[in-house]
Amino acid sequence: MSKKFLMKGLLFALILTVILAALSPVFVYKTQHRGKLEEGLYLSDDRYDVVFMGSSHMNGGMDPNVIWNQQGIASFNYATGGQPIDATYYLLKDVLKKHKNPVVVLDVYYLGMTDEYGARGFVSNALDNMRFSPTKLEAIWNCTPWEDRLLYLLPVLKYHFRWSSLQAKDFNFDNASVYYTKGFVAGTDRYGKENSAWKQTENRVGIPEKSLEYLQKIIDLSKEENCQLIFVNMPCDYSEPDNQEGWVDDTEALFNTVADLADSEQIPFLDFYDMADEIGFDFSNDMNNAGHLNLWGAYKVSSYFGNYLAENYDLPDHRSDGAYAQWNEDYKRSQAASVS
Numbered sequence: 001m002s003k004k005f006l007m008k009g010l011l012f013a014l015i016l017t018v019i020l021a022a023l024s025p026v027f028v029y030k031t032q033h034r035g036k037l038e039e040g041l042y043l044s045d046d047r048y049d050v051v052f053m054g055s056s057h058m059n060g061g062m063d064p065n066v067i068w069n070q071q072g073i074a075s076f077n078y079a080t081g082g083q084p085i086d087a088t089y090y091l092l093k094d095v096l097k098k099h100k101n102p103v104v105v106l107d108v109y110y111l112g113m114t115d116e117y118g119a120r121g122f123v124s125n126a127l128d129n130m131r132f133s134p135t136k137l138e139a140i141w142n143c144t145p146w147e148d149r150l151l152y153l154l155p156v157l158k159y160h161f162r163w164s165s166l167q168a169k170d171f172n173f174d175n176a177s178v179y180y181t182k183g184f185v186a187g188t189d190r191y192g193k194e195n196s197a198w199k200q201t202e203n204r205v206g207i208p209e210k211s212l213e214y215l216q217k218i219i220d221l222s223k224e225e226n227c228q229l230i231f232v233n234m235p236c237d238y239s240e241p242d243n244q245e246g247w248v249d250d251t252e253a254l255f256n257t258v259a260d261l262a263d264s265e266q267i268p269f270l271d272f273y274d275m276a277d278e279i280g281f282d283f284s285n286d287m288n289n290a291g292h293l294n295l296w297g298a299y300k301v302s303s304y305f306g307n308y309l310a311e312n313y314d315l316p317d318h319r320s321d322g323a324y325a326q327w328n329e330d331y332k333r334s335q336a337a338s339v340s
Contacts, residue, residue, distance in 0.1 A: 020154045021132075027159040028128050030169050032185055033080045035178035037129040040076045041094050043175060046324070048099050049315045050075035052183070053092055054107020055083045057234040061272075061293050062105070064182035065334040067306035068327055072317030077183030080129075082122025085110050086214045089221070090139035091126055096225050097135075103313055104222055105230045105305075108269075111211040112254050115246040117145050120158075128155050180330035186298045187288035195237050195283045200274075203253035204260070219265055228313065231262050231269040234301065235281060237290040238273075270308070272301055279304045 028034060050073055052062045058079035067073050078091055092104065110118075117123070123143055130136045140152045151158040162170075207215065222229040238251040248254045255271055262269035272279065279300050286297030293301060309315060318324040 017154070020156050024154055024156040026166065026170050027156045027162050029159070030173040031125075032178050032181070033125045034129045035173070035175045036076075036181065036183040037078065037080070037091075037126070038175040039179045040078060040183055041091075041098065041129075042131055044179060046074065046076075046327075048074050048076045048102055050103045050105060050309065051092075051095055051099060052077040052079055052105045052107070053088050053095075054079040055110050056081040056292060057109045057236065058105075058107035058232070059184070060186035060288065061107070061234040061298050061301055062232075062305065063184040063186070063298050063302040063334075065180075065184065065331045066299055066302040067309070068182075068319075069331045070303060071306045071310045071315075072319035073306065073309055073315050074318050074324060074327070075182065079107060079183070080122075080125035082119060083110065083126050084113055084118035084123065084143065085211050085218075086143045087118065087123055087126040087139065089214045089217050090135055090143065091130065092218060092221065093135050094130060094133070096221070096227070101226050103230060103309070103315070104218075104227045105232055106218060108215075108231050108233050108255070108258050109236070111207050111215060111258060112241055112248045112251055113211060113246060114208045114248060116210055117143065120144075120148060120151075124152070124155075124158070127152050180333045182330065182334075184298070184334075186293060186295045188295050189288045190285050190294060191287035191289055192284050193290075195235070196239050199252060201250075201252050202256065203250060204257045205248055205250050205253040207254065207257055207261070208248065215261075219267070229267050231258065231267055232305070233258075233269075233271045233273055234293060235273050235276065235283065235287065235297070236292075237283075237287075240290050268312075270305070275304075 052058050052064070052075065056079065059077060059081060062077055064075040064077055067075055078095060088106070127136065127139055127143065130139065140149050144152055219229065233255055241247045241251050242249055255273070259269050259271065272281070276283065281297065281300055286294060286300060288294035318327070
């Protein structure tokens with residue numbers, strides 16, 4: 001009797017799990033992050049020679065369409081808002097299943113996080129939009145606290161409150177509708193203030209333990225997959241993170257440490273925070289807010305970086321390649337959207 005009851009219980013649990021798993025994609029928020037990761041990770045047949053990884057600083061900092069138009073380099077921006085470095089590692093593992101030997105450009109800003117886990121909403125931007133696989137299971141196990149893991153495995157449990165506000169797009173979301181951006185999105189505000197935290201220091205502070213662990217994992221993965229790795233850091237007013245709980249208290253000193261590590265590993269590190277004059281960056285007009293570039297700032301950084309890639313890496317110019325004909329149309333669409 002007890003064995004039969006147990007079998008019925010297990011069968012019920014299995015059926016319930018299958019139903020919840022089937023409902024989860026409907027309830028996950030249909031944001032730009034979802035569209036670009038679904039399309040860029042799994043659906044598009046395009047191949048990228050350069051991939052951008054990291055947080056919102058990268059998401060709104062590197063515009064693949066600008067780099068395409070000026071250099072013909074095919075790239076994609078996989079960054080998502082608030083993406084901790086551990087989530088970046090697992091996303092990169094999925095990227096490298098599809099794209100072989102790309103130049104991997106890593107936003108190092110989130111190395112400053114001292115909390116063991118990122119905020120649920122930010123981690124969700126990445127993990128909710130990864131397809132089920134051993135890599136995703138590993139990411140859930142290592143990037144989230146134990147009490148949240150079931151919520152990432154079956155996101156409908158996390159977003160069940162949305163049942164009364166579901167829209168048509170939740171059932172038939174067109175991931176391709178955002179693909180023309182190649183993963184980039186930036187604001188159009190002008191901050192209007194100078195960088196209150198601008199300073200030069202020779203101080204060093206240690207990279208938080210978990211951040212250092214996953215940075216090393218990314219370095220090792222890049223070597224295993226024969227990828228060239230580049231570190232970048234976007235302009236930012238450090239007065240905000242320096243006074244934020246769960247963050248190192250001297251961000252500039254942290255990036256001095258990152259520069260030392262990059263030098264020891266022979267990894268290029270472009271710290272745009274310190275390169276304002278070189279790229280013609282105007283903090284008050286080229287920032288959307290204290291922490292993120294606006295469209296004009298991203299254009300300057302992307303143009304500079306595209307030139308850097310062209311001068312330092314042997315990357316093909318695909319502008320006359322028929323397989324990438326749509327990219328010229330995507331560039332035009334992105335330009336139209338940016339001025340609308």
